[in-house]
Every structure is written in C-alpha cells, then in structure tokens.
Amino acid sequence: MNDAACNILIVKKRRTLWLRLVEAVVITVTASVLAAAQSLPQVRLDADGLAPRPIEELTATTILHTYSLAWSSLATTLESGGPERLGEQFVGAAKDRLVRRVNEQNQTGVHVRILDHGHQLKAIFYSTDGTAMQLVDTAQLEIQTFDGSRLIDTQSVPHQYVVLMTPGADRWYVRDLQEVSQKSF
Amino acid sequence: MTKAQNEFARRVALLGPLLLSFTTCAAAADLRLPETVEAGRGFSISADGSGKATLYLIGPDHVLKHTVTLGGDLQIQPADVHTAGRYQAIVCQGSCTSSFFEVKASQPAHLSFFLHPSRVPVSLPDSIDATVFVFDQYFNSVLTPTTVDFQIAPAEGARVSRRESTQHGIAWVHMNSSSREGQVHVTAAVGKVDETRVIQQVAAEACGVRMNAVESGNVVTIRTDLVRDCSGNALPDGTIVSFTMMDRDGKSTVDTPIKKGIAQTRFSISGPARITVACGVVLGNEVLLKGKL
Secondary structure (H helix, E strand, C coil): CCHHHHHHHHHHHHHHHHHHHHHHHHHHHHHHHHHHHHHCCCEEEECCCCCECCCCHHHHHHHHHHHHHHHHHHHHHHHHCCHHHCCCCECHHHHHHHHHHHHHHHHHCEEEEEEEEEEEEEEEEECCCCCCEEEEEEEEEEEEEEECCEEEEEEEEEEEEEEEEEECCCCEEEEEEEEECHHHC | CCHHHHHHHHHHHHHHHHHHHHHHHHCCCCEECCCEEECCCCEEEEECCCCEEEEEEECCCCEEEEEEECCCEEEECHHHHCCCEEEEEEEEECEEEEEEEEEECCCEEEEEEEEECCEEECCCCCCEEEEEEEEECCCCECCCCCEEEEEEEECCCCCEEEEEECECCEEEEEECCCCCCEEEEEEEEECCEEEEEEEEEECCCEEECCEEEEEECCEEEEEECCCEECCCCECCCCCEEEEEEEECCEEEEEEEECECCECEEEEECCCCEEEEEEECCEEEEEEEECCCC
C-alpha cells in the first residue's frame, strides 16, 4: 500500500472512530435526557374555574414542568441528605424549611425515600396581577423512612399539599409547600 | 429419645427465652396523640408498653430522635411544632409503630397585603385589586376561613368598607376607584392586625378640550382651557394634547404636554388656516383663522 492510500485508510478509520464517538455521545445524552425525563414525576394540572384570573397556556406548561422538577429535587435531597441538591425551584419559606429538615435528618441519621407515583394539581387562586398562584396537590407517594440503613416505616397513602407558587424573571418558583390532612378540603 | 430428638430439645431450651424476649420487644407500642395541634403548643404522646424505646418526630422542617421510656407521656415541646403541616411520630422498640398528626397555624398575626395598581384613573369599575395572605406568628399560612375587613379611605368623600372571608389563607376583592383624584388609603384588617397601602387616583380621560387662539402678526398662539376629566379633576401634567393646523401648504401637528392644567403652542400662519385640538380620544373645538381655506 502506498503512502496516499495508507493516509486515506487512516483518515477513514479516524472518521469512523469519530462518528462512533459522536454516536456514543448522542446515544448517551439521549439516554440521559430520557432517563431524566422518565425520572420526573408525572404532574397533571386542572385549572377549571380558576379565579380571579384565568391561566395562560404557557404559564400552565411552566407550572407543570417546575412542579415536577421540584418534586424530583425534593425526593433526591431528602434521600441523599445534601441540602445543596435542593433545586432552584424552591424559594422563601419552602426552601428554608426543607433545608432545615435535611440538616436535621443528617444530624439524627434519618432519611426518607419517596417513591413518587404522580401529582394531581388543582389551581385555586391566580392573582389578577399574575404574581401568585395557589394550588392544591393530591400526591400519590410511597414514603419510606430509614434510620441509617434500617427501614423503620413505610407509608403509601395519598398526601395533600397546599402550594404557593410565584413567578420570577423567566420561571415559576415554589414559595410555600404545606402538607394538610385529607379532611382539610 | 434419639440423638436427633435430644439435640432438638436442647436447641428449644436454649432459644425459648430468646424467642420470648424477641416477641416482647417486637410488640409495637400503641401510640395515642391528638389529631390536630396548634402551632407552637406543646402536647404529649401516650405510648403503651415498658422499657426504653426510640421516638422519632418527623415534620416539615424538623426531625427529632429521642430515647424515651414507654408507659408514660412523651412530651413534645412547643418549639418542636412551630411549622404547620403533617407530622409523623414513630416509636421503635424492636418493631416500630407510627401515627400522624397535623399542626395547624395559630391565630393570625401577620398580613401580606398586595394592592394593584399603584396609580389608577378615577371612577373606573373593578380597577383596584386587593389581595391578602394571612399568616400566624410563625409565618404559617392560616388556612382556616378568616374574616378580612377592607376599608377604602379616599382623600375626599366617604369611606367604603368590604368584608371578605379567606379561602385557603387568601382573601381578595376588586374595588371601584372613587371619583376624586388624590391618595387613597386601603386597609386590610384581621382582628387587631392590619396593614395599609396607598395608591394614587389620577384623573381619567379628558371630558372635553376647548382652546382659544390669539393672533399676533404671522404667529398665532393656541392655548387650551383647564383640561379636566368628566368628574372635574384636572388632567395631570405631562398628558399629551395634539394641535393640528391645516392650511394651503398642508397639515402640521404639534404634540405638547399639559403644564399646570393647560396646553399651549404657536403656529406661523401665512393665510387662511384651520386648527383642531385633541386629547386622547376626545376632540375639541375648531378655530378658523384669516377666513376660510
């Protein structure tokens, strides 16, 4: 084989390797995106009869996405015990309380695993100026409580939360998240 | 007795007390606790049984783990239940038993009051939005229905009151702006807790515009009367008034802001001209100069 032919073969081999590498990266990224998408809990939103302002379609989409990310981040944080892993979806009282909770979990050796089977959100208040939205979430959660590695409790019942969300420059935030008993509504 | 039977009997004799002890330990303590608790109020949990156990209290922002003695009351301190929400109490002595209770907000102590917009034209129906969030002393949202009194006090004229009940901690009302310009104080009150916000009512659209022309050689000075809305309020300075002159050379327009209630401008004229005035959607009178065009 002459030098030119040899160079062409090397270039072809390099191209093949490069394409394979790109393929591998694409597949990995796609898989990661799919995995991330799959790991996000399912959230449904009912905004019928919302007052005093109706919800805009884009706002509804953003709320769903933010709330789903928030719960994914909440579950990860409560299980891993890393308050820094709490997503930017939480602000204000909601963030302060969750950070305190995680810190105290770490001090006591307790951690919680949440198996999230989905959320049904009902929007009940959207302020006229668009600066606050209140929702009620009925969440299907299985919550396992551990002390160290020992499972001390498992609960699998619907949970109900009153949620206050507020908009930022380009996204919505969870400002308050309060669990209430089923009898509250 | 065979050798195997002997061995079985020996093992039972050895394991018997151990199994009994395990059975005793595994008996879950029966927890008795209130269904609801007011935030910041201590209470006790009753747990049957005897001996040492581990109590876990898991709340929205608080996790406790204590060694306790069963058979008496387990005290939960006020500071352990400041935050409203659902709490779980777990007692473990071998096996674990758990129960839930809900901490509800205490009495209203803080109001977050939003009034929108900050400037509003007079006599506009449903133009003022007031929203109140009710919180207790620990900034828990007070979700039980609470009566909120809204009082609207304009600079002049009678005060207006509205009463609304909160739904899930929020009360809101739409209100009409009153007919006089100036500051309006709006107060939201729950019991002895109140918050006041101030908004500015400004004149609405002009009701009519009237102008006068004074000729001086080739220059004409146009000046409006005081520009008012239909409630008699003078339009604020900066409101634009448009003067349009049509003559043989065509049309020319001057936009000028109101200063001290009136607007004025000057045109050069070289023959017959017609001048009109407008403010917003309101057209004023016409002035003809030096005969018809």
